[in-house]
Amino acid sequence: MPHPHHFILLRHFRRHYTTTSSSSSSVVSSINWVRDRALDHAVEKERDLKPMITLKNLIISQPSKTLPLSIIQDNKTSLNLPIRPIDFIRKYPSVFNEFFPSGISTIHPHVKLTDEIVSLDAEERVLFDTDVQKLDVANRLLKLLMIGRVNRIPLSVIDKLKWDLGLPNDYVQSVVPCFPDYFQVNGNDLELVCWSSDLAVSVMEIKGLSSFPVGYSRGFEVDKKFKKWVDDWQKLPYVSPYENLLSLEGKSGESDKWVVGLLHEVLHLLVPKKTEKDNLLVLGEYLGVRSRFKKALLEHPGIFYVSSKLHTHTVVLREAYKRDLLVTKPRHPVMTLRFSYLHLMNMVKEKNKSKKVDVVVAKKEKAKQDSNEGEVEGEGEGEEFSETESEEEIDDSDFEDVSDSDSDIEHVDNEKTPTKKTNFEDHENKNRNIRGRTSRSVKFHDSPRRNTPNSRSSENDGRRRGREKTRKNRFDEKTDSRNNQMSNDRGTRERNSPKSRSSRTESPSRKAHGRSSERPSVARTREGRF
Incomplete structure (x- = not known):
């Protein structure tokens, strides 16, 4: 009370x-x-902890410390497994081992615990006995x-x-x-x-x-x-x-x-x-x-x-x-x-994650090393890839793992590229580097030939010929525009001259005589004035 x-x-x-x-x-x-x-x-990260410990205690309670998968399947409801037993067991290979016992002809595997989980179970038993x-x-x-x-x-x-x-x-x-x-x-x-x-x-x-x-x-x-x-x-x-x-x-x-x-x-x-x-x-x-x-x-x-x-x-x-x-x-x-x-x-997930990070770091270091070699060797304008790199096999996942921070090494020389570019040239210039630097944002095309490892040399040749052609076209366009401007200026001066104004008042019959007939008439007009 x-x-x-x-x-x-x-x-x-x-x-x-x-x-x-x-x-x-x-x-x-x-x-x-x-x-x-x-x-x-905090709630979600312990999703499978309780079912795992329940299944672990069931396996430990067996005299052989193993359990057939069929028995686990029959006790799925009491074990409160969130997914199929076989999928749950394979999800945590650091806890459960799946094996087929020797001398027993069965289609169902057996399950046992790993040494690490057995060690933790021993610590748990010692803790509760204190x-x-x-x-x-x-x-x-x-x-x-x-x-x-x-x-x-x-x-x-x-x-x-x-x-x-x-x-x-x-x-x-x-x-x-x-x-x-x-x-x-x-x-x-x-x-x-x-x-x-x-x-x-x-x-x-x-x-x-x-x-x-x-x-x-x-x-x-x-x-x-x-x-x-x-x-x-x-x-x-x-x-x-x-x-x-x-x-x-x-x-x-x-x-x-x-x-x-x-x-x-x-x-x-x-x-x-x-x-x-x-x-x-x-x-x-x-x-x-x-x-x-x-x-x-x-x-x-x-x-x-x-x-x-x-x-x-x-x-x-x-x-x-x-x-x-x-x-x-x-x-x-x-x-x-x-x-x-x-x-x-989560140990297996952490190992896979660490391996993936190591692979990415190794690829970054290799790419930096290749780019440094390309700066020394690729002094020509058209040398965008080294010979060794053009023969390497490329995978899409290799480029997906690379962080976006590597994109700052990409550069396009606006002074050497033409002002008028087609869509294909824009696409190529965005995905390339100059002076031998390799690009980390390579995108593969639908053509199977372009996806082959040895297709880079042919692509380089095509790009080189394309740049030479665009430079030549640019020079021809400048020359033509200069000639057209000069012809336009000449025509303007001729139209504004006194001869052209006097010729506009002449009859069509006189225009038909040509330049030889125009000179005497001019002389007579001059004599008349004096």
Whole structure:
């Protein structure tokens, strides 16, 4: 039962904040929900971790430490494999080995574990056998039993949270009997034996906080109405989640803050500080606050984030994460072990990625070396590729891996190229370098002949002849334009001369006589003037 001073304090605050809870529905309806990419990644990066460990435990439990693929196929639903078993096994070759046993005629392969995963499994077993880890598991179970003063929780509800609580699979046999003064199994329930006042202290009380840490996703718009409602709600008194306030009114702000504190403490008990929404609702249903858990998740996006990744809804405690990493220091040993599993699962991808990076770096160095040699050897205008490079085989993927930063070595000499260029010449000039430098942006043509390794020499010859022809055409065009300009100037001077003006007034008969008949007439006109 709650302490009497809680009722006195809550009765005092109920007078001032009755309007706060009544307007919460209208405030929440105006919330613009925003996706948090970092927290989504924190959920998504553990996509296959739990199915992998479940399958690993099944293989370890076999006497031969191997398992036929047909049995894995039959237990696909219980293993919760996201894809076909054979595809899941081949997806992680650093964890599983596929083989055909000798002396057995079968079409189905068998599966065994690699040495690295067997070593991690041995570390996991040693961890859960230590007294420190068993005490940590017992304290988590005890705090879960004391939350809300329920004092009894079905084992089926605890099994829903077993993975997130960091419990071993056999916690009923390996942990519960070691702490008879904490709890005991009574039928299908785990029952509290002795209340511990030292453990019945919430994280908020340890930190000395009365208002919850709040943070929002990038792009989340907090209007004045919503901010005022949150500030007023944060001023309500904080009641420990280890008290039972179910007798209070369900619509009061104080009761809502107690439910938020209850949910906040449960998430802090979990090792990854997150779990599926259905697991929390199952626990809330047993505690009698299922609908109020839903309301708390809806009204407080600054405290809880609900991710929709992995085809489910996962509740994440915001204050426990910075971007996609846990900020809890020191890190829990169970999470350290799980990160080792994740690193092993992604080891093949990291090796392939590192090999790809090495190939790209080697190609860059080779290209730079070839370009330097081309600057020394290719002094002629038409020598764009060296002989050794023209005989190399080219692949499209080689050029796709090269970064865009190499494009700054490409250059086109505008002074030596013609001003009028066809589309084909524009295309060729963009994809070439001058003075022996090789181009990293080579594009292959549809013609199979141009895709052959030895086609560069023929392309160079064609380009050289094309440049000579364009230079010659340019010179001819300049010569023709100069001659035309000179002829135009000559014609203009002749038209403006006195002879041309006098000839315009002559009759057509005189024009027919030609130049010889024009001279006497000019002489007679001159004599007439004098």
